Amino acid sequence: MKRNCVIIGGGPAGYTAAIYAQRAGLQPVLFEGMLPGGQLTTTTHVANYPGFADGIDANALMQAMRAQAENLGAELRGGIVTGVEAQGNDYKVTLDGGETIVTKTVVIATGASAKYLGLPSEEKYKGLGVSACATCDGFFYRRKTVAVVGGGDTACEEATYLASLCKKVYMIVRRNVLRASEAMQKRVFETENIEVLWECSTKEILGDEYGVTGARLQRKDGEVFDVQLDGFFLGIGHHPNSDLFHALVEVDENGYIRTAADCTRTTAKGIFAAGDVQDTRYRQAITAAASGAQAAMDVKAYLDSEYEK
Numbered sequence: 001m002k003r004n005c006v007i008i009g010g011g012p013a014g015y016t017a018a019i020y021a022q023r024a025g026l027q028p029v030l031f032e033g034m035l036p037g038g039q040l041t042t043t044t045h046v047a048n049y050p051g052f053a054d055g056i057d058a059n060a061l062m063q064a065m066r067a068q069a070e071n072l073g074a075e076l077r078g079g080i081v082t083g084v085e086a087q088g089n090d091y092k093v094t095l096d097g098g099e100t101i102v103t104k105t106v107v108i109a110t111g112a113s114a115k116y117l118g119l120p121s122e123e124k125y126k127g128l129g130v131s132a133c134a135t136c137d138g139f140f141y142r143r144k145t146v147a148v149v150g151g152g153d154t155a156c157e158e159a160t161y162l163a164s165l166c167k168k169v170y171m172i173v174r175r176n177v178l179r180a181s182e183a184m185q186k187r188v189f190e191t192e193n194i195e196v197l198w199e200c201s202t203k204e205i206l207g208d209e210y211g212v213t214g215a216r217l218q219r220k221d222g223e224v225f226d227v228q229l230d231g232f233f234l235g236i237g238h239h240p241n242s243d244l245f246h247a248l249v250e251v252d253e254n255g256y257i258r259t260a261a262d263c264t265r266t267t268a269k270g271i272f273a274a275g276d277v278q279d280t281r282y283r284q285a286i287t288a289a290a291s292g293a294q295a296a297m298d299v300k301a302y303l304d305s306e307y308e309k
């Protein structure tokens with residue numbers, strides 16, 4: 001049976017696309033991939049998703065989105081998509097077990113993954129002081145001391161955001177310059193409680209049974225020293241999960257899928273992209289959910305114009 005719509009990705013964008021597509025009568029099938037719930041499940045408490053006066057547990061939020069899609073009748077499946085290829089006006093989607101599905105449209109909502117340094121101690125304290133999202137977790141460090149690693153726009157934005165909440169913010173920068181835009185650098189340098197630790201790399205994140213207590217750094221000249229911290233934030237970039245689709249749709253120089261300025265349409269007819277896989281700027285659960293809704297509406301309009309008339 002040919003499907004109307006296959007949605008790839010089980011994060012806020014994917015589940016919301018499924019909710020809207022199902023309500024539009026499209027009977028979508030959604031493949032949740034390796035991390036059902038998406039990036040949000042790597043954090044704990046979500047305080048900035050509207051509708052929850054006291055915030056909500058991140059996993060509970062994702063389970064609720066998932067349940068909503070399922071209760072409406074959308075088909076949610078655990079398989080991993082290993083390939084998508086054009087087949088006439090349609091697309092053939094291949095799953096890890098070898099099964100193939102033919103569909104008129106595809107919504108790519110595979111998200112992005114924050115880059116981590118790859119230290120065992122970083123893994124150990126993930127969610128216990130190590131975070132890759134200042135907007136999500138900064139609130140827990142009010143009047144405390146934190147560090148942000150990285151020197152690009154993301155790190156500078158995280159550092160200035162955290163500086164508005166925290167007592168002190170260190171930026172751990174591996175070179176003697178920032179990669180960030182001039183404007184962003186200026187903001188960092190003009191913020192009194194940000195101190196840049198130049199030419200430093202992180203050897204280890206220090207902690208106890210309650211979480212992060214500091215970081216062991218090494219300067220380029222070889223000096224090793226410790227800083228006391230309550231939180232350690234990664235700001236070394238994100239990797240959009242778009243590798244599977246590079247032959248199909250146009251991506252920018254960082255791998256983000258290019259979409260039309262006014263909608264979620266990609267450069268391939270019938271393929272739409274939603275959420276962080278196409279968002280270089282906002283990367284919030286709420287913005288991902290919103291673009292998932294847009295993708296489903298774009299799919300519906302596309303099907304109406306291409307197939308139904």
Ligand code: NDP
Nearest residue numbers: 117150151152153154155157174175179235236237238280
């Ligand atoms: P970038 O790739 O621009 O910067 C990554 C930073 O992390 C660099 O300073 C890099 O150092 C450092 N880094 C990378 N790997 C390591 C490592 N292993 N150890 C220590 N440091 C490391 O990523 P961003 O996420 O900052 O930005 C991505 C894109 O998104 C850019 O085009 C940016 O302009 C854009 N963006 C725009 C924003 C806005 O306009 N508001 C906000 C956020 C991002 P080095 O410089 O030495 O390579």
